[in-house]
Amino acid sequence: MLSAGAFLVVSIAYAQRGSTGYIPQINEGERAFARHEYIAAASHFRSALQWRSDGVEAHIGLGNVYLKIGRSQRALEEFAAALKIDRHSADAERGIHVARTEGQEQESFQQIESEAVREPRNADIHTTYAEELLERDRVAAAKFEAQYSLKLDAHQWHAIGVLGEVSLKEGKFAEARQYLETACFHDSRDDDSVFALGEVYLNLKDYPAAVKAFRQLVKLVPEESDGHRKLADALGKSGDKPAAQKELEIAQTIEAANGQKGGKD
Numbered sequence: 001m002l003s004a005g006a007f008l009v010v011s012i013a014y015a016q017r018g019s020t021g022y023i024p025q026i027n028e029g030e031r032a033f034a035r036h037e038y039i040a041a042a043s044h045f046r047s048a049l050q051w052r053s054d055g056v057e058a059h060i061g062l063g064n065v066y067l068k069i070g071r072s073q074r075a076l077e078e079f080a081a082a083l084k085i086d087r088h089s090a091d092a093e094r095g096i097h098v099a100r101t102e103g104q105e106q107e108s109f110q111q112i113e114s115e116a117v118r119e120p121r122n123a124d125i126h127t128t129y130a131e132e133l134l135e136r137d138r139v140a141a142a143k144f145e146a147q148y149s150l151k152l153d154a155h156q157w158h159a160i161g162v163l164g165e166v167s168l169k170e171g172k173f174a175e176a177r178q179y180l181e182t183a184c185f186h187d188s189r190d191d192d193s194v195f196a197l198g199e200v201y202l203n204l205k206d207y208p209a210a211v212k213a214f215r216q217l218v219k220l221v222p223e224e225s226d227g228h229r230k231l232a233d234a235l236g237k238s239g240d241k242p243a244a245q246k247e248l249e250i251a252q253t254i255e256a257a258n259g260q261k262g263g264k265d
Contacts, residue, residue: 022051022058029061038065056082056089063095075099087124088158090190093131094221109136116145123153130162131192139166157186161193168196168203176200184213191220198230207238218247225251225258 029044045061052058063078076099082092100108109132115122116129130145146162164179180197183190198213214231221227228251235244 020047022048022055025051026055026057026061029058033061033064033068036068038068041065054085056086056092059085060089060091060095063092063099067095067099072099072101076104088127088187090187090192090220094191121152123149123156123159126152127156127159127162130159134162134165139169142166157183158190158193161187161190161196164193164200165196168200173200173203177204188216189220191217194220195227195230198234202230202234202237205237207234210234211238211240223254225254228254 025044025048029041029048032038032041032044042062042065045058045065048055048058048061059078059082063075063082066072066075066078076096079092079095079099082089083096086092096108097105112125112129112132115125119125126145126149130142130149133142133145142162143166146156146159146166149156149159150163160179161183164176164183167173167176167179176196177200180193180200183193184197187193194213194217198210198217201207201210201213211231211234214227214234217227218231228247232244232247232251235241235247
C-alpha cells in the first residue's frame with residue numbers, strides 16, 4: 001500500500017502526465033491551428049505522437065498543417081500514415097484527395113484497382129474501391145463493390161454509406177435514409193455520407209433533420225462552400241430566413257476567396 005507521501009507523488013505525476021498527454025496536445029494543436037499558428041500547431045501534434053505513435057488525430061493534424069503551409073507531399077505522408085492506422089478515416093481520406101495532384105489521384109486509383117484484384121477477400125480494400133468508383137460516378141460498379149464488401153464483412157460502415165449514396169442517386173429516399181443513418185451513426189465524420197443524408201432529408205421534406213445534418217457537415221468541412229449553401233437551403237425551407245442568409249453569405253465569402261463562381265444547387 002502506498003504511503004501518503006508516495007501517493008501524493010504518484011498523483012502529481014499522473015496530473016502532470018494528463019496535462020501534457022495525447023488528448024491535451026491534440027486540443028492545443030487544434031486551437032493553434034484555428035488561430036493560424038501553424039508552427040505551434042505542428043509542435044503540439046508532434047508532441048502528441050510522442051505520447052501515442054499510432055495517434056490518427058495527430059497525423060491528420062500534421063497533414064492539415066502541411067497543407068496550409070504548401071507542403072503537399074509531407075501532407076500526403078501524414079494522411080497516409082493515418083490511413084494505415086485507420087483504413088477508413090474520413091478526415092485522412094479527405095486530406096489525401098486535397099493534397100494529391102490529378103496524376104497522383106489516377107495513380108492511386110489504379111493501385112486500389114489492382115489491390116482489389118489481388119485481394120478478393122479483403123473487405124477494407126473493396127470498400128475503398130467502392131468509394132473511389134462512386135467518386136468517379138461509376139455508380140453500378142460502386143454498388144457491386146459495396147455489396148461484395150458487406151458480404152465479406154457486415155460491419156463495413158463506409159460500404160453501407162456508398163449504398164446509401166447510390167440509393168439517393170436512384171431516387172430511393174427511404175432506402176437511402178436507412179443506409180445513411182446507419183453509416184453516419186457509426187462514423188459521424190464521414191462527410192460524404194453526412195452530405196448525402198442531408199440531401200435525403202431535403203427530398204423527404206424533413207427540414208429540421210436536414211438542418212441538423214448540414215450543420216454537422218459544415219463542422220466537418222467549414223472551408224467548403226457547398227455545405228454552407230445546403231445549410232442555407234435547409235434553413236430557408238424550415239423558415240429561418242436570417243440564419244439562411246448568414247450561411248449563404250459565408251458560402252459566398254468562401255467562393256470569393258477561392259475564385260469560385262458558385263456552389264452546387
